[in-house]
Amino acid sequence: MKKFSFKSFMLGVLVTVLIAESALPGLAAATMKTAELYYNSIKVKLNGKILDLRDTKGNPVEPFVMNGTTYLPVRAIAEALGLPVSWDAETQTVVLGQDPEYNQPAAWLGDLKTFTGEHRYFVNDSGIYEGIDFMANDGSTYERYWYPDTKEVIYLLNDQYSKFTGTIYLTEDAKNAIQGFKNGRSRYLIYLDDRLVYTSDEIKPGSLPCEFSIDVTNAYKMKIVHQWDHTGYSGFYNSTDGASSTPIGNPALWK
Incomplete structure (x- = not known):
């Protein structure tokens, strides 16, 4: 058994060190204690298989015992379980899995000012409202939804984002027709710097x-065009007709 002892061990930030594997601001304010760590070639099994625990650089990381408690490297264990893991330095919080509180976009599309064109954007601040505007024809609900109020809308991204996500849906009240036409069809085209990158x-x-989910890395301008075909046979053309029946739910830009 290997015994390791050191003074000024930062017990209060043990998990932080295991996850971040680097010095972090604010460690000096952590509780300072002396601790003894015991290494005894501890193995970890998952569903009968011994795990190969390593840090982000590929170096082996070994569990240890301190004060009768076995400590495991959080990042290595979380990744073995298929859980995303991150560190929120501001709140000193280890985040495992998808936590809506920490998984927020950099911006909602409707909050951005348009470069040309106009849009309509609706937010239900009191929660997701299961009404005809916020509900899709499959019963899904969206806290936010957006649609163009002109034939095309342009936003300046200025290389600030990496991804644009959303869900195009048919509203519950339009599930049997789009804008009152039984054979109506609708779709969206998205351009980055005048290059077509997505057709819904x-x-x-x-x-x-x-x-x-669209990669917008290095993009300076994004144009969203709504197309509509009210007959279903004559072909699509740029139009705002039918856009309110087929909005984009939760349109988000991510860093």
């Missing part, structure tokens, strides 16, 4: 919500 599936009566 056709949204028509009976269509299910369509999620998208």
